[in-house]
Amino acid sequence: MDTDYDVIVAGGGLTGTIVAQAVSHYSNRNLSILSIDRNPENLPGRKSNPGWTCGDACSKEAVDFMTERIKVPWTSPEIEHDVKGVMAFSPDKETAIPFDGDGYMLNRQKLPEIQNARTKKMGVDFDFEINLTSLIYDGLQVIGVQGINNKTKQPYKKTAKVVVDATGVTSMLRNQLENSTKVEKKIDRRDLESTGRHIMYFDKGEEDLTEFDPDYCIIHLDQDIAPGGYGWVFPKADNKVNIGLGVEKSILDQRNQRLGKKDNVASLMEEYLQRNKAIKNAKLSQDPGDIHNNTGVFQVSVRRQNDCMVSGGYMLVGDSAWMPKPIDAGGIGPALIAGTIIGKNVVDAIQANDVTEKGLWQYNLDYIEEYGYKTAGLELFRRLVQTLTNEQISYGMKHFLGNLDVESISKGEHPDFSGLTKLGMIIRGAMNKTVASGLKYTSEQNQWLVEHYRNYPKEPEGFNEWNKSLHKTLDESFAKIATYSKN
Ligand SMILES: Cc1cc2nc3c(=O)[nH]c(=O)nc-3n(C[C@H](O)[C@H](O)[C@H](O)COP(=O)(O)OP(=O)(O)OC[C@H]3O[C@@H](n4cnc5c(N)ncnc54)[C@H](O)[C@@H]3O)c2cc1C
Known part of the structure; x- marks a missing residue:
């Protein structure tokens, strides 16, 4: 034809x-x-x-993947700023995990x-x-x-x-x-995050590398300010920032009920900006490359x-x-x-x-x-983290993450927590024992899922059977993860 x-x-x-x-x-x-x-x-x-x-951030590794194969280089001005990686902070800011390695802030x-x-x-x-x-x-x-x-x-x-x-x-x-x-x-609505961000110039406030770091994209895990998501402070220059946050709607509703508030993405973004002591007198960027793009809210999927x-x-x-x-x-x-x-x-x-x-x-x-072999396991991991309180996330990041786990997280893999809760390991508090068994559970399910994706059918004919078995495991896992939030 x-x-x-x-x-x-x-x-x-x-x-x-x-x-x-x-x-x-x-x-x-x-x-x-x-x-x-x-x-x-x-x-x-x-x-x-x-x-x-x-958020404008991407890893150098991914850009190199493309450039090496199709011979298209990305340079300035589409790359606006270089970073050394992403740093995710626990709610109490006592633990930070680096991931993604060298990267770029794009325009x-x-x-x-x-x-x-x-x-x-x-x-x-x-x-x-x-x-x-x-x-x-x-x-x-x-x-x-x-x-x-x-x-x-x-x-x-x-x-x-x-x-x-x-x-x-x-x-x-x-x-x-x-x-x-x-x-x-x-x-599914629960697999969508509502996210918003501003691109801003600012005056330097207090020197605090947990709030703004010109060399690192900062992520703040915090179920009060970004329920079911996270807040971010990504540097575009020493005095320029992409600052925003994402929430999951039903978890935001629960958080509002818990705190007796009526916040939405816009009000949380305002609070997040105001509480950042390293960023003062922030103003929306009027640069020609940002003029139609300095503030906005949009959706992103996380499945x-x-x-x-x-x-x-x-x-x-x-x-x-x-x-x-x-x-x-x-x-x-x-x-x-x-x-x-x-x-x-x-x-x-x-x-x-x-x-x-x-x-x-x-x-x-x-x-x-x-890439796709690891995403279903990460979806379970995300669902588990969304059920946790700030205290549980801080405890888990501090006590359960060894060097190897940090290494897998930096590579975007699900960490192997199958050794957690083994005999002799001291875990303080029932709530933290729940975190440990949740992490152990998602690790085990992840191993099955990675293997299942490695056996993705070579031809369309095998798909229905493969998919049935995927959904059976996912449905069971989602139900099990939901029980952790009740503990
Ligand atoms: C607030 C926020 C922060 C994020 N931060 C990051 C980050 O820091 N790092 C990162 O890696 N990812 C981030 N993401 C995700 C990232 O932005 C997206 O993955 C990326 O933009 C996907 O590109 P895309 O081309 O697939 O889709 P889009 O960027 O949505 O582009 C779709 C295109 O299709 C066009 N289009 C849509 N519908 C029609 C139609 N009916 N007819 C004709 N044209 C149509 C649109 O006009 C647009 O040009 C973030 C997302 C959000 C919302």
């Missing part, structure tokens, strides 16, 4: 541009590629009206401008101001996208052999997908990636596939990895002349092998 393009990348955000570049790279520019986004050309990659709402408004210029040079076409509403099907195959041209108000239709959905967490294309029972369409990320002619990537890491909502790293990998999968499938579900299946396996 003749199509307008070989590949359509729906959504020209952070992930979409990497996908377009990767397809172009792996096909030696031999495939025709169209990137479609609802933003005007002068505001590319904007998530929603308030801007490119993000999310500049990044897509620069990325789009690079992508155009690679021969990719762009359509802006197109609001995509649905996919076009031919039997079991997706063969294109449709929507409305916001400028002309005319209907818009384009066809392709493969449509890659990079339209972000709210993807309408995924929500209404008609050609798969394997791809999950809707997300494993979609159980199946392909159907006939259709693939999911980035936030639309729920790729952000379940424990810290970092979505840029997985987007860099998946955006790179998918380029090769798309090219292989088109060259093999098989863009059916089966022909695209290898993408599921390649992503799991590189």
